[in-house]
Amino acid sequence: MKISMIAAMDRNRVIGKGEGGVPWHLPRDVARFRSFADGKHLLMGRRTFEEMKGWFTNQTPIVLTHQPDYRPVVGRRAHSVEEAVTEAFEDGAAELMVCGGASVYTLALPYADELLLTLVDAADSFENSVVFPDYLTDVEWETLSEDYFDADEENSLAMTFLHLRRLSPSSLRPGRLHLI
Template sequence: MTIMIAAAAENNALGKDNEMVWHLPDDFKRFKQLTTGHHIIMGRKTFESFPKPLPNRTHIIITRQRDYNPENCFVVDGMDKALEKAPQNEDVYIIGGGEIYNLGLPFADKIELTKVHAEFEADAFFPEINPNEWKLEKEEFHPKDEKHNFDFTFQTFIRK
């Protein structure tokens, strides 16, 4: 199954200047829990936003740069080629950023979204989820607390 996983604000903001604009430890835990042991597809800028490759995951990076070759990663120039690198009988996660989510949406079977209940200035955005194509299967609200500055909801969408 091809799964998009993201955290996006009410205005679909993902981040600004290649950084997230909020810090939600429970979202990071959920991301790690869901993606560990799987292939993850991302754009070059998303990959470069990490201090180092994420442990226990196979990185597939989409870029137009022909000479881009980070250690222990697959590098491809399109979403179709990225999906070909992942085992066909396993879950693969598309983890961003904005341009990659737009490329991945037609291929996705499921969306794991953390909706951050605020609006932010951003330069990267998650695509609109069309209710004619996607069904909200479950959601779990988390109020802000001492570790989380914003209310947020874990949402799972399944393609209709």
């Protein structure tokens, strides 16, 4: 089973505002997200799940939470990344796509085989900005594709779609996860 991560970030790796929500509205990026997430198992933190509630159609969200009694309205919960990976694997999923937010990206990065990044041409600064982890230090990635799009009438910011595949061996597929 492949583990991928999908995220949109600015030049400072900002992905969200402290109070929640993303700092931009970019339909091109939303369409990319929809197309990659279609039909997949999606791992996300409870905060991101609550923001996306009502969005899911044919996806299977796995919601990371510490709360023992949390019941997501769709999908299921997990209490660790390892539990989520195991659940998706046991479901027969070909891919588990990590959808954020920052805390889950940080926990899942050591497992990620591929990154689907949207590099947004902005450098905003918010109080308590939520930031994607440093994915370039200590890990080598091969660029599978890189596509640049100018800003246009619908998308107020230019962006680059980047698809990376891990070259260095994944540092953390511990224990039973070696089997996956």
